[in-house]
Amino acid sequence: MIAAKNSRPPSLRELFENVLLRFKPNNPSAPAGTFIYGFVALNQDIVSITLNRDHAKLSTGLQNAEYIIYGSYELFNSLLSAEFPNRAGLVSELEMKPAYPFNNYILSIFLNAFDLAIPDLDYRAERFDGPFPFPPRYPAAENPFRFRTSVPVSLPLYESAYLPELIIDDHPQWRAIYSKAWELAFKNLRQPEPASGFINNFIDPAFNANTFMWDSCFMTMFGRYARQNLDFMGTLNNFYAKQHDDGFICREINTFSGTDLYQSLDPRSTGPNILAWTEWLDYQYSGDRHRLQNIFPILVAYHRWWKEWRTHPDQSYWTSGWGSGMDNQSRIPHSEYHHRYFTWIDAMMQQVLNCTMLLNIANEIGRHEFNNELNIEREYLGNYINTWMWDDKTGFYFDVAHDRTLSKTKSIGAYWGLLTDMVPRERVIRMINHLKDPKSFNRPHRIPTQAHDSSVYDPFGGYWLGSVWSPTNYMVLQGLTRQGFQDLAFEIALNHVENIGTVFQNTGTLWENYAPEYAIPGKPAGKDFVGWTGISAINVPIEYLIGVRSDSNTLVWDIRLTERHGILRYPHGLTNNLDLVCDRRTYNERPIVTIRTQQSLTLEIAYSAVSQCFMLEPGEHRLQI
Incomplete structure (x- = not known):
């Protein structure tokens, strides 16, 4: 030795x-x-x-x-x-x-x-006997999850007393769908199967025998509110443990055998590329810098895989219907399984977002070796999108064919651009006008995933031909918040939750998707789906109706309701729990809020275009705004 x-x-x-x-x-x-x-x-x-x-x-x-x-x-x-x-x-x-x-x-x-x-x-x-192995691509080989093993940990039971509690005096239906979402979510918690190679307990999408990457990303977003019961980010760890030497991660993996459902070069094999965005959102709530250090090389390697294997010769990105997660949209003919030589607007917007998120993480952990590469690509993609994928007559971004012909279908996928800085302000406003326009996306249940004026819009949903889906609604709400359109975000969130509440009252459960024209489940739609519908029943009421959102070290409370409302046992960071209650009965009444915090807290309260910041010490505080 x-x-x-x-x-x-x-x-x-x-x-x-x-x-x-x-x-x-x-x-x-x-x-x-x-x-x-x-x-x-x-x-x-x-x-x-x-x-x-x-x-x-x-x-x-x-x-x-x-x-x-x-x-x-x-x-x-x-x-x-x-x-x-x-x-x-x-x-x-x-x-x-x-x-x-x-x-x-x-x-x-x-x-x-x-x-x-x-x-x-x-x-x-x-x-x-083959196949010959692909050489490891830097920095995939740094992935610390690929060589971890599962250590059995018992699953938590559903106990509402250990979860955040909504206070909404005048909307008991919101509390009902919130409770139902947690009940279904805890039923879908699973331990790794012995032969799977998975390393952490996880939440299953409850769709089939497989787990799905982008479903899992969105499920971790409501899972953050149950972090003290189970770290839902372990769901993504299982995908990281399955990363290939070249950086590839399959979007669908069998939960029993741990095998990929697709070969890497199959156009359906992976995507959407939103892992870095998911991790960055979680960091705003957890502040877990050690996790960022662990996942950064994984996400850079995955981004590089996309750049190597999912681009046309002009370096624009493609995907497929299944790879985009929006299986059967009519935007590109016969594209469920193939890109059809189009550049896809959602894939392009997501890659711009991914560059930004990786740069954010790099700055946070002090690892800058990829910054130049990411900045160059982000600028190139932004210029490409704004040059070739914008239709000035319509005021919208579209998929574009190899001959520069634009698709004629307005897809909700274009709104990934609101999460970036690459959309000029005048174009942001024109895109948002489509969210207000009944001919486009302003339907009885907002927001359909395909515009009402598209040629094969389905009033009953038709899966992705018009259905209202929780992940895409949440993406748009996040984009509206980022662009400063909080009033519209509240309006859409209220419409969405009220419609889900009505369907819940009539059916007793939550659904995979919803019809855009009627307060009914989409056709088709899975039943008891939590699954990512948990976002609509948990995140949207907390973040957009009650209005409590975490922004790094600051807690933001955007007060809009005119009733007693708030949240108890709200998890902030890895160790702090908060009680937040607002007493406000009329629109013109100045809010009085009561806050209990176990640790020092920076709180920003906004209402009626007024914003105030408070530095709070541990204890109880009563504030009049």
């Missing part, structure tokens, strides 16, 4: 610094060409060694590594000790990427160069 320094074990980097002392230039056992090895151990800094006959150099990270070796710290410590017995037996405990059939030979090149040869190591290539 390598001796400890100053009574502490050496770090992984120090282990390899000691190994480098064994290197002698012109060693005939060293390789004639240059090899770059990366070494990854849990809770240790990642290192690489560049090696040829003349020199051996140690560096941090895996940026240029060709062969990556994973193992525990203890395993590396023993393997690098020439005196350790039976080192050949240790080799089988390593995991090497790419998984070549001749990896023992590749490892022996490294060991021989430092006089650490293992005489009884079998260098022969294993039998190999």
Whole structure:
């Protein structure tokens, strides 16, 4: 074993610094060409060694590594000790990427160069029937989730006393759908199956035997309010654990076997790319910077995979109906399974958003090596969208064919642009006018996912031909908030929750989607669907009707209701619980709010175009605005 320094074990980097002392230039056992090895151990800094006959150099990270070796710290410590017995037996405990059939030979090149040869190591290539492995793409190999294992943890039971409690005196129906959503959500919590390779308890979309990426993203958004019962972000950890060496993550994975449902190059295989946005939203509530550090290389690698495998020659992005998550929209003919050589507006907007979110995360954790790449791409995509995908006559963004012909269908997917800075202000206003226009998106139940004036709009929903869906409604509400249209966001949120409440009163449950013209479930629509419909029953009442939203270290309360309203046991950060109650009976009455906080809190209260900021210490506070 390598001796400890100053009574502490050496770090992984120090282990390899000691190994480098064994290197002698012109060693005939060293390789004639240059090899770059990366070494990854849990809770240790990642290192690489560049090696040829003349020199051996140690560096941090895996940026240029060709062969990556994973193992525990203890395993590396023993393997690098020439005196350790039976080192050949240790080799089988390593995991090497790419998984070549001749990896023992590749490892022996490294060991021989430092006089650490293992005489009884079998260098022969294993039998190999293919397919040949894809080399790891930086920085996917840094993914810490791919080598974690599941530790059984019991599932929490549904107990309303341990969840936030809504106070809405005049709207008992909102409380009813809120309670129903949590009841259904807790029924859909699952532990990893032994053969799945999943690593955390998770919420299942309750659709079939598989779990879905973008459903999971939105389910974590209401799950944040039950964080003290279960960390719903573990649902995404299971997808991260399944990331491929090239950065690919399948959008649909079997929950029993852990197998991908699609080959990576299938146009239906992945998407939408909203993981970084989901993580950034969660960070605004949790403040968990350590999680950002862990997920950043995963998300950069996934973004790079998209850039490599989901772009046309002009570097614009495509997807498919299934890949977009909006399976059967009529925007591009016969496109459920194929891109049809169109550039897709939602994929483009999402990639701009993804660049922005990755830059936000990079700034927060101090890792800036990808900033230039992301800034250049964001600017290019923004220029492309505004040059080729905007129709000035209609005042809307559309999918565009390879001959620059625009689609004629207004899709809700264009509103992903409101979450970015790339839409000029005058175009933002024109897009928002469509949300107010009965010919477009202002229907009895707002917001249909395809405009009313599209050629195959379905008044009963037709799945994505007009149905109202929770994830897309929430996306639009977030975009309106970001662009400063809080009044319209409240109006749409109120319409949406009231319609869901009416359907709940008539059917006793929550549905996968809703008809845009009638207060009925969409046709077709899954029943008891929580699932992402939990957003409409949990997030929308909390964030847009009661009006409480977390914005990084500040809690924002946008007061609009004229009744006693608020929320008890509101989780803020990882450890603080708040009670917030507002007593206001008429529109002109100045609100009186009572706040109880366990920790110091920055609170911004807004009402009637007035905004005030308060710095609150732990305890109870009564404030008149």
